[in-house]
Amino acid sequence: MASHAQPLGASQCAPIRRFSPGPGKVLRWPGGEAVLCRADAFAALPAFPSGSFTILFSARDRGRWELAAPERRVIDAGARPLTAAGFAASAQLLAVALSPAFLLDAAGLAWHPNLAFRSARDGGDDIAWLMGVALRQECRDGGRHGPDYAARIAGVLAARLAERHVRLDTVRPLQGGLTGHRLRACLDHIERNLHRDLALAELAELANLSTPHFARAFRRSLGEPPYRYFRRQRIERAKRLLAETDQGIAEVALECGYAAQSHFSSAFKLLTMKTPAAYRRAERELRGSQAVLEMLDSAAAAGSERCRTP
Numbered sequence: 001m002a003s004h005a006q007p008l009g010a011s012q013c014a015p016i017r018r019f020s021p022g023p024g025k026v027l028r029w030p031g032g033e034a035v036l037c038r039a040d041a042f043a044a045l046p047a048f049p050s051g052s053f054t055i056l057f058s059a060r061d062r063g064r065w066e067l068a069a070p071e072r073r074v075i076d077a078g079a080r081p082l083t084a085a086g087f088a089a090s091a092q093l094l095a096v097a098l099s100p101a102f103l104l105d106a107a108g109l110a111w112h113p114n115l116a117f118r119s120a121r122d123g124g125d126d127i128a129w130l131m132g133v134a135l136r137q138e139c140r141d142g143g144r145h146g147p148d149y150a151a152r153i154a155g156v157l158a159a160r161l162a163e164r165h166v167r168l169d170t171v172r173p174l175q176g177g178l179t180g181h182r183l184r185a186c187l188d189h190i191e192r193n194l195h196r197d198l199a200l201a202e203l204a205e206l207a208n209l210s211t212p213h214f215a216r217a218f219r220r221s222l223g224e225p226p227y228r229y230f231r232r233q234r235i236e237r238a239k240r241l242l243a244e245t246d247q248g249i250a251e252v253a254l255e256c257g258y259a260a261q262s263h264f265s266s267a268f269k270l271l272t273m274k275t276p277a278a279y280r281r282a283e284r285e286l287r288g289s290q291a292v293l294e295m296l297d298s299a300a301a302a303g304s305e306r307c308r309t310p
Contacts, residue, residue, distance in 0.1 A: 031102025052097035107162030177221035
């Protein structure tokens with residue numbers, strides 16, 4: 001379908017503005033980031049990406065931390081800003097931001113439009129505090145263990161936050177999203193067309209809605225705008241191809257809708273914190289390790305069986 005609308009895979013993929021408070025003070029992983037600074041410098045830092053769940057830890061005041069969540073619902077635009085008020089100027093603060101998708105995935109929860117937060121302050125969660133301590137140390141060390149290590153720590157923190165603070169509002173009526181058959185049709189159409197640019201107007205026409213109405217309804221249904229979902233699905237396909245096939249990186253890029261390998265590599269690293277080559281290498285090393293463990297388990301089981309045989 002001809003359309004002058006900007007395709008979903010185009011310039012919306014520009015990187016998010018990041019913190020730059022100094023070397024050794026920033027930690028990033030797919031789905032989150034953290035910054036370590038003194039309380040008197042906190043106000044000068046740029047804001048975290050809109051919609052993030054942000055937690056503030058004080059290193060001098062054990063157990064004091066604050067959770068700033070979007071007002072009312074998980075994906076509503078604009079998070080309540082964190083403030084260093086009440087902390088000593090010399091106190092060391094750790095601010096952690098988690099994307100809603102990371103938070104829910106870590107907790108094993110599915111997105112629902114009526115997800116909401118219970119409260120915005122808590123000071124007695126030892127598990128969350130320990131994860132904050134671990135992230136603070138990794139910040140101080142300059143992220144020397146890599147983004148996977150930080151993501152595992154943040155995953156425990158996210159699961160804890162979800163358990164204590166996320167709830168499903170069953171009183172408020174569900175409204176504003178796409179109907180089931182329209183949503184399924186759009187998702188199937190996206191999956192079949194990841195290899196090419198896809199205009200928002202094309203999906204809106206499929207759902208028989210105006211483009212603005214469709215964009216709002218899609219976000220209400222899935223918790224993210226169409227272009228972000230489209231970009232994420234492209235990278236998910238690329239991850240499967242890199243891990244499960246021997247296709248060259250340029251070929252994978254084309255199959256996932258990227259004409260230029262350099263553009264593909266930039267988009268892939270933005271979401272995974274790894275280059276395509278590094279991701280493939282890590283996946284193969286992981287599978288090799290798993291195969292060795294399975295062989296050792298089988299050998300141990302066989303040895304045990306022989307010992308029991310008279």
